[in-house]
Amino acid sequence: MQINDVVSIETLSHIALICLNNPPVNAASQALRYGLQQAISIANTNDAIRVIAIYGAGRTFVAGADIKEFDGPPLEPMLPELVNEIEESETPVVVILHGTALGGGLEIALGGHVRVGLKGLKVGLPEINLGLLPGAGGTQRTPRLIGIPAALDMILSGRHVPANEALELGLIDRLSDEIPRDAAIGAAKDILSGVLMPRRTGEILVKADHSYLDKMKATLLRTHAHLVSPHKCVEAVRASSLKLSEGLKLEKRAFAESMSTPQRAGLIHAFFGERAARNIPEAKISPLDLAHIGVVGAGTMGIGIATTCLLSGLEVTLVEASQEPLEIGIATIHKNLEGAVKRGKLSREKFNSSLKCLTGNTDLASLNQVDMVIEAVFEDMDVKKDIFFKLDKICKTGAVLASNTSYLDINELADITSRPQDVIGLHFFSPAHVMRLIEVIVCEKTNETVSATGFALAKRLRKVGVKSGVCDGFIGNRILSHYRKTAAYLVLDGSSPQEVDQALEAFGFAMGPHKVTDLAGLDIDWLTRRRKAPTRSKEERYSGDVADRLCENGWFGRKAGKGYYLYETADMTPNPKVNEIIEAERNRAGLSPKTFSVGEIIDRYMTAMISEATRVLEDKIAARPLDIDMVLLFGYGFPRHRGGPMHYADTIGATKLIEHIEKYAQEDSYYWRVPNLLRDMAKDGKTFADLNR
């Protein structure tokens, strides 16, 4: 009998079977909660029913609360109360778990009296990834089943626990190979026959472990001081040694507090943004089949791209101009795959099968049958044009010709081929087998099937594909090259590389800009500054004075042992010579140093980033603000709990942003300009979130 669109109940002699069917992930929406509540009460008021079995249809049992409801008013029945009702049910309840039973889904099961896991099941409490904590009894019932340390590990890591481990831990009572409904019937019968013993999790006592919890609390104060929910997780789990009703009260309070933080808003924006990035018009177009990828260039990028394609089960032909670099490239790919095996990301058999899918060649003609070529050679337009000209002659009709260039004009590459409609940009980020971002650069003549194929490859590689138009630096590098100047200006005007780095690390970046440049290599930016010199406006304040001096000394950063910092010992220390260079450059420019607070450093840096990001939107290089957010989150280490620069901008507002820009423009009206779009937003009272709709 259908209770509503997403919940049904059927009775088989003394068994009530409740099926949850809310595709795609059985999110615990209001309808699902209401239907489940009704079904439980129907079963409990039917004297013939002596056991209740709950299972999910589709690819997974409940994957959590319906996150889409979070920004609206709370809707009855609330999940915590529903889980309590399940636990208090007179009739024993068995819950069948399959797919990814996460968050509120696992919590529903913890309210059950018996839990059965099916083959391939993963369980978890990933609320921490959303800036939250388990809010439907997870912090109270999990410790009762598996103890405080294991429960806290699950809650703080948010990791997916495989079925066998869940059984060993005691989260589930049995594993079954059956399909959900059959497993439900089988388990119900075993409860009736006494083979499976139902018990209320809430009645199990937890031994308080304050020393462990105090240790965790101290660790988190060191490692996660800038976040809210991890600390609340510890205190909620600590309360699990109290009476259940007491502990649930504390959990509820902690959950409500974490729900109201900007971090929760930022992390949920990141969650949905990652998925919305692929929801673009091309998503409705069926892509070309991709089985065999050609990669041209066995440098760092080519090797990373080849590795990530192999890890996704694609066949790869790697082409390099001569034998020696080709062999080095292949050996490095081996090493990368070995690393994946060591990290448990790749089975040994998958390692072997992946290597069988890799061939190397020094002849471009070996690419005549591939479905797509990804060119990853030296960043020089003439070199790339030569490659594309040859590929156009070699590759089969319909093969996609992609360039991994990070800033060059791909329209120019398309125009030297006879097939511009098949040319696209796929800008990977280094290391390409680790970083999740791919800028999918759709050129003037790229046809929509080829564009859809670029996104299909991104999804196949489990990466975040973000659509970009063509301009110097596309989305990310164009914005980066603008806001990086702010860091240079701050140092010239009185701050220090360390102060700027520390301020941005306080904002939430893992590394400040000078540490990032040291890591990437100062020579890359040096090349870019020299490339742009001929077209640089005379009005622009030059930002490379200090960095150029470092490069002239060969201090290219970590790879040279010194840059802004020294790397001769394990810990990184400021390079004392840099202060002398800064002093000299200030004197040369007649600058008397000013002091900048942490707040002002952050405000200048972020205002510069948001200004250029807004211009990227104006120029339609990015289609939506959320696309820019995803680029900065997945390619540039933007702090995830801030949601991205455009989401962060909405916490300031267009009017205030304009005030800040106009204030800074008094120092440099060329660098600090108010984008027209920002003025329009201020006038119309619009946010960047409005522009995502």
Ligand code: T1G
């Ligand atoms: N709520 C609403 N929509 C969701 C959702 C959720 N929990 N999970 C996924 N979706 C949507 C997603 O936006 C996408 O939509 C589609 O489902 C397929 O998702 C009280 C408060 C389950 C591992 O954090 O980790 O419970 O783009 O592309 O790669 O304590 O989705 O198609 O329109 O990601 O196969 C806790 C979040 C919530 C799990 C499947 N649960 N989801 O991955 O598919 S908070 C989570 C995931 C909570 C309680 C607290 C993954 C997945 P669209 P997908 P997938």
